[in-house]
Amino acid sequence: MSKFDSLYIAAKEKLLAAKNIAMVTHINPDGDCTGAALAVRKLLLALGKDADIYNEQGFPSFMEFLRGDAVFNRYTQEDGVEYDLTVFIDCGNIDRAGKVAWVCEKSDFIINIDHHSTNPMFGDINIVDSTASASGLLIYDFFKACGVEITLEVANFLYVAIMMDTGNFSYSNTDKRTHDVAGDLLELGVDPSVLTQKILRSTTYNKLKLTAMAIDTLHMYCDGKIAVIHASKAMYNATGTDSSDSEGFVGMIRDIKDVGFAVFLRDTTDGKLVKVSIRSNLDVDVSKIAAEYNGGGHYSAAGCSIEGKIPDVEEIIVKRLSEEL
Ligand SMILES: [Mn+2]
Incomplete structure (x- = not known):
């Protein structure tokens, strides 16, 4: 149970009722916003929905091995594109969306999922928890609240999100909740050594x-x-x-x-x-x-x-x- 369960349910109802859904992550995309967005896309697919995902720079290359068939659009505004719902992920404010912030103006309803303490609550539904070490933790709760199974693929997305925003479980934001969720993800089959190797121990x-x-x-x-x-x-x-x-x-x-x-x-x-x-x-x-x-x-x-x-x-x-x- 999360204190945001009623908001997650409200968000789920809105998503189920929406026809055209967009999802936006922040400029200079990191592991948290990208892993969280990949996971939310799987949640939407499980609910029989899909979303157009936008990021100013596109999909970050360091996470390419996790991308699967997800498409991250870099498009600036196109004529005739309208959304009835946009999910902002890990964006401390609308400007963090950079050049794809236009999606917001083409959207009737905004769900704002974030963990930055400076978030001005710009959404119609705001699931903003600054005590969460990563947005990935909130998406974990979202799955639980919706009763959607967390597959190994989703567990990998969420683990990377949490791992990257906690400095591989070393920053001061690393708490029991972080480790509890990470522990659950390991139980689902996540291999921390493989993910650490592929993301943190790889350079050019x-x-x-x-x-x-x-x-x-x-x-x-x-x-x-x-x-x-x-x-x-x-x-x-x-x-x-x-x-x-x-x-x-x-x-x-x-x-x-x-x-x-x-x-x-x-x-x-x-x-x-x-x-x-x-x-x-x-x-x-x-x-x-x-x-x-x-x-x-x-x-x-x-x-x-x-x-x-x-x-x-x-x-x-x-x-x-x-x-x-
Ligand atoms: Mn984050």
């Missing part, structure tokens, strides 16, 4: 080159309490990589001894817009700081985008974080 030569270049940009501020690295468009180009290859970079510098705040800056626009990822080892709610720049996230992990060039954005964010030390 190009990504390693990008990693080396990014580490080379490390700047330490405030007596080593703030660590910053970046990746520029030139660096992505030189190594034949894209921004998905720098997922998790901020974690490398978060692990430096005595670091309170770790910041990763990425610019794929050549000097127009910098995406800022912040991780905190301190008792400071960085989602609130990110929200000051129209971003959001979680207590210890948040992000935002700031217009400008990397050195300018670096100065802005370091100055702001230094006020919290």
